[in-house]
Amino acid sequence: MVKLEFEHRQAGHCESGVTRNLLNYHHHKISEPMAFGIGAGLFFSYLPFLKMQHAPTTSFRVWPGQVFDRATKELGVKTSIHTFRNPKESMDKLNAVLEQGYPVGLQVGTYHLPFFPPEYRMHYNMHNMIAYGHDNGNYFISDTLMENLVEINYEDLKRVRFAKGAFAPQGRMYYPTYVPKDIDIRPAIIKGIRKTANNMVGIPFPIIGVKGIRYLAGRMRNWEKKLGPEKASYYLGQVLRMEEEVGTAGAGFRYIYGAFLEEASGVLNQPWLREISFEMGENANKWREFSYLGSRNCKKRGKPDQSYDFLADILLEVADREEKIFKKLATIK
Amino acid sequence: MEENSNPVYKDKAYGQHRELSYSYQDGGKFERTVGFHDNTDRIVLQQAWDLFDERIEDARQRVAAGKVSPVVYYMEKNLLDPLNLSMMAGISLWRVKWHFKPAVFDRLKDKTLQKYAKAFNIPVDQLKNKNITKVHEGGTKDNEGKQSIS
Numbered sequence: 001m002v003k004l005e006f007e008h009r010q011a012g013h014c015e016s017g018v019t020r021n022l023l024n025y026h027h028h029k030i031s032e033p034m035a036f037g038i039g040a041g042l043f044f045s046y047l048p049f050l051k052m053q054h055a056p057t058t059s060f061r062v063w064p065g066q067v068f069d070r071a072t073k074e075l076g077v078k079t080s081i082h083t084f085r086n087p088k089e090s091m092d093k094l095n096a097v098l099e100q101g102y103p104v105g106l107q108v109g110t111y112h113l114p115f116f117p118p119e120y121r122m123h124y125n126m127h128n129m130i131a132y133g134h135d136n137g138n139y140f141i142s143d144t145l146m147e148n149l150v151e152i153n154y155e156d157l158k159r160v161r162f163a164k165g166a167f168a169p170q171g172r173m174y175y176p177t178y179v180p181k182d183i184d185i186r187p188a189i190i191k192g193i194r195k196t197a198n199n200m201v202g203i204p205f206p207i208i209g210v211k212g213i214r215y216l217a218g219r220m221r222n223w224e225k226k227l228g229p230e231k232a233s234y235y236l237g238q239v240l241r242m243e244e245e246v247g248t249a250g251a252g253f254r255y256i257y258g259a260f261l262e263e264a265s266g267v268l269n270q271p272w273l274r275e276i277s278f279e280m281g282e283n284a285n286k287w288r289e290f291s292y293l294g295s296r297n298c299k300k301r302g303k304p305d306q307s308y309d310f311l312a313d314i315l316l317e318v319a320d321r322e323e324k325i326f327k328k329l330a331t332i333k
Numbered sequence: 334m335e336e337n338s339n340p341v342y343k344d345k346a347y348g349q350h351r352e353l354s355y356s357y358q359d360g361g362k363f364e365r366t367v368g369f370h371d372n373t374d375r376i377v378l379q380q381a382w383d384l385f386d387e388r389i390e391d392a393r394q395r396v397a398a399g400k401v402s403p404v405v406y407y408m409e410k411n412l413l414d415p416l417n418l419s420m421m422a423g424i425s426l427w428r429v430k431w432h433f434k435p436a437v438f439d440r441l442k443d444k445t446l447q448k449y450a451k452a453f454n455i456p457v458d459q460l461k462n463k464n465i466t467k468v469h470e471g472g473t474k475d476n477e478g479k480q481s482i483s
Binding site for chain 1: 350351352353354355356357359361363365367370372373374376377378380381382384388412413414416417420421
């Protein structure tokens, strides 16, 4: 039986929350937005060829796993990451690591997670949570989506760690093994901001970053003609679900990134970043307005200010704002 | 029977969950708040569950009419698509789609049926049954009574 002294904190985004909680256990205090920003989590891509729940995928963040990997690397934290073929082996390894006194981050599929809110039950294999102890086949879990600590039994845990399907977790587990004292987070912040700026405005590919937002706007205008009203409305709903629901802390991570910029301006002592964080906040409010009007459309109220053209115009405005913001951020020193 | 049409969404546990979100107030203040879903969230989530409802019911009727095999019904009920199903059952995508034909399905070996039954978490006999009642038995009911929020 092991039960580590673990401080659970709810978070808006599972992976940066896990990163924050794990580092916090090792006495390095950073906030969740900070972990997200250093990990360069913000992103945009629209993938019309990759269908999820019968509609194209819109992604507001980088590939799963990257936030933890980048954040720990930039902070000089040594980590250990494993994937497995054999479920039994992976559970033994988990027990061994817990007994050494490290809480462990786990990548799991959400469909069979017993404590998960029923409205989120879908085949989503990129959820993250922390195991911080076990007792007689019962595992103590800190899931940043949940308000409280939870428990899960051996069989269920094995099942979710080896969920099959797209992006199968294969029992992926990760934990920091060595956290240096007195980390200077300033260079890490600057690198994180540069990386995000490059992702958003620096990649010359039409479905990624700011260009991706414009591409989505262009596609959206044709949805109704091409797909018929029902399917078009469902496609729009899919964008909104990705923006507001899938652990994004609201408005597709734009709020959390604004909070990061505000904090960064204090740490780096660069007041202009604060101005930009306000712009980011207003930009996030614009995204929120988009999802509000879009959801009216999904309810089929059919007012002119909720037409696809109108919504696409909002997206274009958002794209312009973000281009301005990230071009400025790219010049950070 | 209507209340059984989607156990996931109409479950009593729905909406009991509070999550953390960030927001921005004019004047430059970012806030963390913990709260229930707002209306926007409810509408778009409901939309997805409605679609799944529709697809499940549609699949049930097509199976009963002998147009497709029960594999299609259980695929929809487990919220899967053919690609994910092929990964879960360990059967190639092409073969999975081939097995959607009722005539092909009837000739399937036990070994293949086992694979599907395992992926859907039901006994083989249930998989073979083509007159599916509208009551849902798999899905969320698996997890009932297992909730362990401490």
